[in-house]
Amino acid sequence: MIRDVWYPVLEARKLKRKPVRLDRFGRRFVAWRAEDGRVRVADAYCPHRGVSLDQGKVVNGRIVCPMHGFQFDGSGACQLMPCEGQGAKIPPGLRLDLQVADEAHGLIWMWHGEPRAEYPEIVLFPYADLPLERSAEVSYVVNYNYTRLMETHLDMHHLAFAHHKGVPWIGPKMHEYSAELDGLSIKTRGVLAAEDGSKGTPFICDAQLPCASFVTAADSFRLIIITAPIDDKRTWMFIRYYQDIVKLPVLRRVMAWMLLQYEYRILQPQDWPLFDEMHGGTTGGTVDDVPMVLVKSDAGLALYRKRRRQLLAAQAESDAQKDELRVLPHQPDDAPARAAEGRAASR
DSSP states (O other): OOOSEEEEEEEGGGOSSSOEEEEETTEEEEEEEOTTSOEEEEESBOTTTOOBGGGSEEETTEEEOTTTOOEEOTTSBEEEOTTTOTTOOOOTTOBOOEEOEEEETTEEEEEESOOOSSOOOOOOOGGGGSOGGGEEEEEEEESSOHHHHHHHHHOGGGHHHHTTTTOTTOOSEEEEEEEEEETTEEEEEEEEEOTTSOSOEEEEEEEETTTEEEEEEETTEEEEEEEEESSSSOEEEEEEEEEOSOOOTTTHHHHHHHHHHHIIIIIGGGTHHHHHHSTTTTSOOOGGGSOOOOOGGGHHHHHHHHHHHHHHHHHHHHHHHHHHHHHSOOOOTTHHHHHHHHHHHHO
16 A cells, blocks of 8 residues: 555544544554544554444544443543552553544545654645535445555546446547546546547546545536545445536435435445455455556556556555664674674784
8 A cells, every 4th residue: 555645534423522533554543533622543442452443432632442331532631540549550551553644625534654743734636626516425445555545536538448438428539538637636637538529528536545436427417426435346436426517505415315315325335346356356465466458548647557566666665664673783883893804813
């Protein structure tokens, strides 16, 4: 997985009075709101006897273990051990391992990487902060690696075939297609139309590494899709659907919800049987494990793969340098001089 980036992991509206379990990055975490109302995320298991804290509750901003009532505050420190009584000395190891987390764009985010003195701003697409009354949301888990889903969102020309029954007006040929890389973003534009260019549907499809996509095939509706890794084989998917077709205050969210249901219940599941039988579809491998021959209309996918490989290669190089520093024996300041003297004496 790509490190040293923010990952969206949960809808902010779902984090209220109770703790929430988060399975992400091959680990289990627990999220809750502390005394200041801000989000906290920690390793899910109580350091006392390993009970999963998401089964507990939150009291005055403290997360409470369901098995023994131990209470942990927003700094991760244990503040109460009921079995020992008020004022008992707290063992230094009895604290939670807090993760770096924040809230932005209606989502909870986790930093996956090395700690920093300052963290980059959490950036999402410009449409991410449109009024939510124009939108509807859904999230669910799918049994595919997140990289496969990211690539599929950039693969707009599969719509005319895999989703022909759902969007029969989409043409098969790519016209006026462009794809460019900008930092962690891949921006694609084009028109899907008939061979002669008639009945064209213009689209915008952008991807933001590590796991966000923005898709629109008309100015009247837009989708933000999050594909956050749970582990190598499972992905948390979140879809936020905006629409501008209906503008009446009471009905605009209802229309967004109806369009979202069509996307969630009709269009998205049309991909799953194809994924199941695709090379490496359910084995848990990433897109790098599957050989593919891409064409011009796959330029966005090619850029995604290229940028992802660059980031992973930089990670591997950094890890190798750290490993070398860990294994180098400590040498006193005069070690080179003494080594030279030893070589001279041996002659």
